[in-house]
Amino acid sequence: MIKIGDFTIKSNLILAPMAGYSDSPYRRIARRHGSGAVISELISADGIIRRNTKTTDLLRFCEEERPIGIQVFGNDVEVMREAAVIVQEWKPDFIDINMGCSVRRVFGSGSGAALLSKPDLIAEITNKIVTSVSVPVTAKIRIGIDADTLNYIEVVNVLQEAGISLISVHGRTRSQAFRGETDWDIIREIKSISKVPVIGNGDINSYSEAMMRLKISGCDAVMIGRGAIGNPWIFSGRVPDENELTDQIKKHLDLMLDFYGESGIILFRKHAAKYTRGLRNSKILRAQLMRAGSRDDIIGILENNILM
Ligand SMILES: Cc1cc2nc3c(=O)[nH]c(=O)nc-3n(C[C@H](O)[C@H](O)[C@H](O)COP(=O)(O)O)c2cc1C
16 A cells, blocks of 8 residues: 555556556456556647647546556746646646656657656656645656666655655666566665666566565565556456456446547557467457447447357
C-alpha cells in the first residue's frame, strides 16, 4: 500500500503507461482486475499548452480509473510548468514526468530519457512543477543513458530534493531500449537508497513473477507493461476459462467502441491479437480478427473459434 497526497494505492501491482495501449478503456479494465493505480501514456507538454485537441483527447479519463496519473513529457521548464498547471483542469490524482522514453522522436528532441543526462534540468523541471501544482508529482526513469553513464543515484537524489513523491524505474538504460534484461539489482539498490516510494519495472510476465520481484527488490510496488496486454488477469493471478476470456474481449471491445466510436474496431485489433495469443488456433484466429470490420464480425469469430 502506498500513500501519496490524498490517495492510497491499495495494490502493489500497477499497469505501466504504454502509448497506444494504456488508454482509458484498458485502464478501466486494469483497475477492475486489481491494478492499484493507472497512468496515462506520455502526453506532449507542447501539445497541452497549445490545447491541441488530439493531445487533450489523451487527457480524458473516467472516475473509475482513480487513482490516475497523467504523464507529461517535454524538456522546457516553462512549457512543462504550464502544461502541468493545465493538466490539473482534468483533476488527475497525480502528475507523472516521463524521464524514460527511449524512442527517437522523444529522446532525440531532448525529452524522455534524454533528461537523465541533465540532472540540473531534472531538478529545475521537477521543482517548478512541484511548486506550481496542488497534486503529488511523480517521475518515471530509466537507470541511465547507457552502460557507461549509470547515474541513477544522482538522479534519485535530485528528484527527492526537488520534491518528487514517488519514483518508478524501468531497469534498463536508454540505449538498451527494450533489449537485454532488466537490471533488478539496480532497482533494489534504488529502493534501498530512496526516501520516497519506488515502483520497479521491467519484464514481469506473470503474477508469480511479480510477487517474486516485489519480494526480492523490496519495492513498494511493481509496474507491468507488455505482460498486461491481453492479460489483465496478471493483476490478480486468476487463470480465466474460455468463457471469461470471451466475455473480457467483448467487454473491452464495447468499452473501445463507446470511447472511440467506430474507429474503436481498428484500435481494438492489436488487443484482440494479444488476448488470443497462445490459444490452440491462435494464428488463424488472429488473421481473421485483423480483417474484422465490425463488432458482429469480431464476436462471430470469437464464438466460432474459442467457444467451440
Ligand atoms: C508499446 C509501449 C509503449 C510505451 N509507452 C510508454 C509511455 O507512454 N510512457 C512511459 O513512461 N513508458 C512507456 N513504455 C514503457 C513501459 O511503461 C515499461 O517501462 C516497459 O515496457 C518495461 O516494462 P514491461 O517489461 O513490463 O513492458 C512503453 C512500452 C511499450 C512496450
